[in-house]
Amino acid sequence: MAKFVLEVNKLTKKYGERAAVDNVSFEIIEGEIFGLIGPNGAGKTTIIKMITGLATPTNGEIYIDGISLKKHFEKAISRLGGIIENPDLYSYMTGMENLKFFASLYPNITQEKIDSVVKLVGMEKRINDRVRNYSLGMKQRVGIAQALLHDPKILILDEPTNGLDPNGIRDMRKFLIGLSRKKHISILVSSHILSEMEQLCDTVAIIDGGKILQIKTLEQIKRGLQEGQKVCIKVDYPNYAGKLVILKYKIPVSLAGKTIMFNMEDSKIPEVTTMLMKEGISIYGINTITKTLEEVFTEMLEQQHNKGQIR
Amino acid sequence: MFKLFKAELKKIFLKPSIFVVTGLIIAMLAVSTFVYKPDTRTDYAKSYGSYETVNEYYERFINTEESIGKKRSDERVNLAINYVNQYANGENAVETLINDWRAVEALFNTTGNSDYVGLYSNWESATNAAQKASLKNDLATKRQQLLTAIQNFKAKYEELSSKDQTSFLVTKSLDDVIIKEHFFKIQSIFDNASGKTDPDGFIINELTTYKAFALVFNDLNQLLPFIPAESVINEFKTTKIVDEVEVENEESPIVIAKNKLDALFDTIYEFNESKKLESESKPQDKAQIVEYFNEYYSISNYLYIVVSNGIKVSALSKYTAMNISVYKNYDGANFYELKETYTKYRFLLDNGLYEYNFAEPFSVTQPSNLEINGFDYSYFALRLCTFFITIYVVVLAAGTIAGEQSAGTLKLLAIRPFGRSKLLRAKILATLAIGAILIFVSSLASMVVGLVTYGLNFTNILVVFNASSAFVLNPLVLYFIAMLTMFVEVMFYAILSVFISTVFKSNIAAVAISILLFFVSLIINVVAVNVPLLGLIPFVNVNFFKYFGSSFLQNTGTIFQMILTPSVFSGSTFWSSFILYSLTFTIILVITHVIFKKRDIK
Ligand SMILES: Nc1ncnc2c1ncn2[C@@H]1O[C@H](COP(=O)(O)OP(=O)(O)O)[C@@H](O)[C@H]1O
Numbered sequence: 001m002a003k004f005v006l007e008v009n010k011l012t013k014k015y016g017e018r019a020a021v022d023n024v025s026f027e028i029i030e031g032e033i034f035g036l037i038g039p040n041g042a043g044k045t046t047i048i049k050m051i052t053g054l055a056t057p058t059n060g061e062i063y064i065d066g067i068s069l070k071k072h073f074e075k076a077i078s079r080l081g082g083i084i085e086n087p088d089l090y091s092y093m094t095g096m097e098n099l100k101f102f103a104s105l106y107p108n109i110t111q112e113k114i115d116s117v118v119k120l121v122g123m124e125k126r127i128n129d130r131v132r133n134y135s136l137g138m139k140q141r142v143g144i145a146q147a148l149l150h151d152p153k154i155l156i157l158d159e160p161t162n163g164l165d166p167n168g169i170r171d172m173r174k175f176l177i178g179l180s181r182k183k184h185i186s187i188l189v190s191s192h193i194l195s196e197m198e199q200l201c202d203t204v205a206i207i208d209g210g211k212i213l214q215i216k217t218l219e220q221i222k223r224g225l226q227e228g229q230k231v232c233i234k235v236d237y238p239n240y241a242g243k244l245v246i247l248k249y250k251i252p253v254s255l256a257g258k259t260i261m262f263n264m265e266d267s268k269i270p271e272v273t274t275m276l277m278k279e280g281i282s283i284y285g286i287n288t289i290t291k292t293l294e295e296v297f298t299e300m301l302e303q304q305h306n307k308g309q310i311r
Numbered sequence: 312m313f314k315l316f317k318a319e320l321k322k323i324f325l326k327p328s329i330f331v332v333t334g335l336i337i338a339m340l341a342v343s344t345f346v347y348k349p350d351t352r353t354d355y356a357k358s359y360g361s362y363e364t365v366n367e368y369y370e371r372f373i374n375t376e377e378s379i380g381k382k383r384s385d386e387r388v389n390l391a392i393n394y395v396n397q398y399a400n401g402e403n404a405v406e407t408l409i410n411d412w413r414a415v416e417a418l419f420n421t422t423g424n425s426d427y428v429g430l431y432s433n434w435e436s437a438t439n440a441a442q443k444a445s446l447k448n449d450l451a452t453k454r455q456q457l458l459t460a461i462q463n464f465k466a467k468y469e470e471l472s473s474k475d476q477t478s479f480l481v482t483k484s485l486d487d488v489i490i491k492e493h494f495f496k497i498q499s500i501f502d503n504a505s506g507k508t509d510p511d512g513f514i515i516n517e518l519t520t521y522k523a524f525a526l527v528f529n530d531l532n533q534l535l536p537f538i539p540a541e542s543v544i545n546e547f548k549t550t551k552i553v554d555e556v557e558v559e560n561e562e563s564p565i566v567i568a569k570n571k572l573d574a575l576f577d578t579i580y581e582f583n584e585s586k587k588l589e590s591e592s593k594p595q596d597k598a599q600i601v602e603y604f605n606e607y608y609s610i611s612n613y614l615y616i617v618v619s620n621g622i623k624v625s626a627l628s629k630y631t632a633m634n635i636s637v638y639k640n641y642d643g644a645n646f647y648e649l650k651e652t653y654t655k656y657r658f659l660l661d662n663g664l665y666e667y668n669f670a671e672p673f674s675v676t677q678p679s680n681l682e683i684n685g686f687d688y689s690y691f692a693l694r695l696c697t698f699f700i701t702i703y704v705v706v707l708a709a710g711t712i713a714g715e716q717s718a719g720t721l722k723l724l725a726i727r728p729f730g731r732s733k734l735l736r737a738k739i740l741a742t743l744a745i746g747a748i749l750i751f752v753s754s755l756a757s758m759v760v761g762l763v764t765y766g767l768n769f770t771n772i773l774v775v776f777n778a779s780s781a782f783v784l785n786p787l788v789l790y791f792i793a794m795l796t797m798f799v800e801v802m803f804y805a806i807l808s809v810f811i812s813t814v815f816k817s818n819i820a821a822v823a824i825s826i827l828l829f830f831v832s833l834i835i836n837v838v839a840v841n842v843p844l845l846g847l848i849p850f851v852n853v854n855f856f857k858y859f860g861s862s863f864l865q866n867t868g869t870i871f872q873m874i875l876t877p878s879v880f881s882g883s884t885f886w887s888s889f890i891l892y893s894l895t896f897t898i899i900l901v902i903t904h905v906i907f908k909k910r911d912i913k
C-alpha cells in the first residue's frame with residue numbers, strides 16, 4: 001500500500017450550526033499534484049487551514065506523512081510547507097531576510113540551501129529588495145521559497161494563481177509541475193478556476209458547500225469529457241440516417257436541418273460512418289463538439305444546487 | 312523554543328521602529344541634561360557657627376536656646392518621655408476632652424428635649440406675666456450654660472488638635488448624628504414659632520440668641536466627625552509600642568537614647584576640659600566637637616521621631632487606611648510614610664548611626680547626596696527613558712499578536728514546528744527581552760553621561776524596604792534594583808498589551824488601552840495617593856521602587872517630579888502590591904494563553 005503523504009479523514013468544521021466543511025476525506029500520494037476546486041466560499045481555505053493547524057477541526061483526522069496532526073503537531077507540521085490565502089511576508093524585511101528568518105526556525109538550514117531555493121523560484125535578482133516593493137508574483141515566489149526551505153513532503157498552496165496574469169499563471173503551472181517531477185514533492189493546490197487546474201493536477205476534488213462532489217484523476221476527467229461529446233454528421237437523408245443510428249446503438253439522436261447529432265466517443269465514429277455508407281447514405285461532413293471542463297464543472301454544481309433546492 | 316525566541320528577537324531589530332526608539336532614548340539623555348534640576352537636599356548635619364576655640368563651641372552648645380543646643384535636645388527627650396507617660400498612665404488630655412464632650416451632650420439632651428422642645432407650648436399655656444418671666448429666665452440660664460459648655464469644649468478641642476500628636480486619637484463617632492438631630496429639631500420649632508403671636512417679642516428674641524448660639528455650634532459641627540472615641544484610648548494604652556518605649560524597659564529606645572546621651576555628654580565634657588585652655592584650637596578638634604554636638608542633637612531628635620511616629624504607627628495600625636484618611640489632621644496621613652520614618656530612625660538610633668553619613672535613595676526630586684552625582688542624573692534619565700520604552704514595548708507587544716495576525720504573517724509562524732504555547736511564549740519573551748535590553752542600554756548610556764557630567768559618588772545609601780526593615784546599600788546595588796523595578800513596570804504593560812491584542816484581535820485597541828492605563832496610573836499616582844481604595848487597582852501597583860525608602864518624597868516637588876515619582880498608597884505594602892501584581896499578571900497570562908491556544912488563526 002502506498003503511504004499517503006496527506007490523509008484527510010471525515011473532516012468537518014462547523015461555524016456555529018453551519019458546516020463550512022462537511023465530512024471531507026481524501027488522500028494524496030507522493031509526487032501527486034492534488035487540486036481542490038470549488039467556487040468562492042466552497043470551503044477550500046477552511047480545509048487548508050485545518051490541514052496546516054491554523055484551525056481546529058470540529059471532527060475528523062488529519063495525517064501528514066502518516067503522522068497525526070492532532071497528536072504530534074510539531075512532528076507532523078514540520079513535513080509541510082505552504083502559503084495560506086495570500087503570500088504574506090514581513091514587508092519591512094528584504095526577501096532574503098524573510099527567508100533567513102523562516103530558515104532560522106528549523107534546525108540546520110544552511111545559506112546554500114536558502115540560495116538554492118531562491119534560484120529554484122527564480123528570484124535571484126530581486127531577493128535583496130524589500131518585500132514592500134515586490135509585485136504579487138514576486139511575493140508568490142518568495143512565499144513558495146519559504147515553504148520549500150525545510151524540504152517538506154507536501155506543499156500547500158491556497159489559490160496560488162489568484163491575481164496573477166495569464167503569463168504568471170502559466171509560469172506558476174510550469175514551475176509547480178517541474179517541482180513535483182524533480183523533487184517528488186506532493187502539492188495540494190486550491191483554485192476556483194477549473195481550467196487553470198486542468199493541466200496542472202493529477203487529481204482534482206470538486207468541492208462545493210463544504211462537501212466533495214467528486215474526486216477524479218486527470219484520465220478520468222478526459223474520459224468523462226469524451227463520453228460527453230456530441231458527434232454531428234451532415235448527410236443527404238437525415239431522417240433515415242437518424243433511425244439507423246437509433247436502431248443500432250439505442251441512443252437518442254436529434255436532427256437539425258441535414259445534420260444528425262448524438263453522443264458518442266471518438267473510437268466508435270468509424271463504425272457509424274461505415275454503417276451509414278453501407279446503407280447508401282452520403283456523408284458531407286463529420287464534426288465533434290466536446291464539452292469544456294468548465295461546462296462539466298458548472299453542470300455538476302448546478303445539479304448539486306438543484307438537489308439542494310429539492311431537499 | 313529558544314530558536315523561535317531568537318528569531319523573534321532578531322525580527323524586532325529588523326523593524327525600523329527600533330531606530331526610532333533608540334533615537335528617542337538618545338534625545339532623552341540629551342534633554343535630561345537640561346531638564347534635570349532637582350531641589351537641593353537638606354543637610355542634616357547642623358552648623359554651630361565658627362569660633363576660635365573648642366570652649367567657645369562648648370559654651371554655645373550649653374547655653375543656646377536654639378534647637379541645636381543641649382537644653383532643647385534634653386527637652387526633646389523629656390517630651391518623648393512625657394508623651395509616653397501621657398498615654399501609659401491613662402489620665403490624659405484626650406480623656407478629659409471626652410468627659411467635657413459628655414457634659415455638653417448631657418446638657419443638650421435636657422435643654423434640647425425637655426426645655427426647648429416644650430418652649431412654645433409652655434409659653435402659650437403660661438397664663439400670667441410672672442409665669443412667663445420665670446420661663447424666660449429659666450431658659451436664658453440654661454441656654455447660657457449650654458453655650459458656655461460648648462465654647463469651653465471647643466476651646467479645649469482646638470488647643471488639643473493643634474498638637475499634632477493627640478489628634479490622631481480622635482475617631483469618627485456616631486454621637487454627632489444625635490446632636491445634629493437636636494439642633495435641627497429646635498431650629499424647626501423656632502421657625503414655626505416666629506409666625507405666631509409674639510406680643511412681647513420673646514420668641515423672636517430667643518430665636519436670635521439661638522441663632523448666634525447655633526453659629527458656634529455649626530462651627531463645632533466641623534469638628535464633630537472627629538469626636539474622640541473612648542475605645543481608641545483604651546485600646547491604645549495596651550499597645551505594644553507603649554510597652555516597648557516604657558521608660559523602665561531596658562530595651563526601650565528611651566533608655567538606650569538616654570544612656571547614649573549621658574555617655575556622649577561625658578565625652579563632650581572631658582574633651583572640652585582637655586582643650587579648654589587653648590587660645591586657638593586645632594581645626595580637627597573643632598570639627599570633632601561639632602561632630603559630637605551633631606550626634607547629641609541627632610540622638611535626641613531620632614528618639615522624639617521614633618516615639619511620636621511609633622505611637623502613631625501602633626495606634627493607626629488597628630485601622631484601615633480608609634479610617635485613617637478621615638481623621639482630623641490626618642486627611643493627608645499616609646500610614647506607610649509614618650512607618651517608613653519610624654523604621655528609619657529606629658534603625659539609626661538602635662545602631663548608633665547618623666543620617667548625615669548616608670545618602671538617600673534615588674529620586675527625581677532631590678539628589679541622593681548633598682551634591683548631584685552621576686547616579687542621580689542617571690536615575691532621572693532612566694525614569695524618562697522608561698516612558699518611551701514602555702510605550703515602545705506596548706506597541707511591539709500589540710503588534711506581535713494582533714499586528715501579525717492582520718498582516719497575515721502569524722499564519723506563517725503558526726505552521727512551524729512549534730505549538731501555539733511555544734509561539735506565544737517566545738513572542739512574549741522576545742518583547743520582554745527588548746524591554747530589558749533597552750532599559751539596560753539606557754541606564755548604561757545615562758550612567759556614562761552622568762559619570763562624565765557629574766562624577767559618581769559611592770556613599771552608601773540608607774534604604775528602608777517596605778517601611779519595615781532598613782539596610783545600608785551600595786548605590787550601584789540600589790541602582791540595579793531601580794533598573795529591575797522599572798523592568799517589572801514595563802513588563803506589566805507589555806503583558807497587558809499582549810493580552811488585549813490577543814483578546815480583541817486589535818492592534819490599535821491594545822496600544823490605546825495599555826498606554827491609556829499607563830498614563831492614568833501616573834495621574835492617579837499624583838492626585839490620589841491618599842485615597843486608599845485606589846491602591847487596589849492593579850495597574851497603579853506596578854512600580855516597586857517606591858518600596859525602597861523614598862516614600863517621604865512622594866507628592867513633593869513640581870507636578871513633573873510628582874509624575875515621575877511612584878507613590879505608596881496609604882494602606883499598601885510591598886507584599887500587597889506584589890501579590891496584586893503577580894495575581895493580575897498570572898491571570899492575564901493564563902487567559903491570553905488559553906485564548907491564543909484555542910483560537911483559529913484567520
Ligand atoms: N471564521 C469563520 N466564521 C464563520 N464562517 C466562516 C469563517 N471562515 C469561513 N467561514 C465560512 O466558511 C465557508 C467556507 O469559506 P472558505 O473556506 O474561505 O471558502 P473558499 O476558500 O473555498 O473560498 C464560507 O461560507 C465562509 O463564509
Ligand SMILES: [Mg+2]
Nearest residue numbers: 044045158159
Ligand atoms: Mg479561499
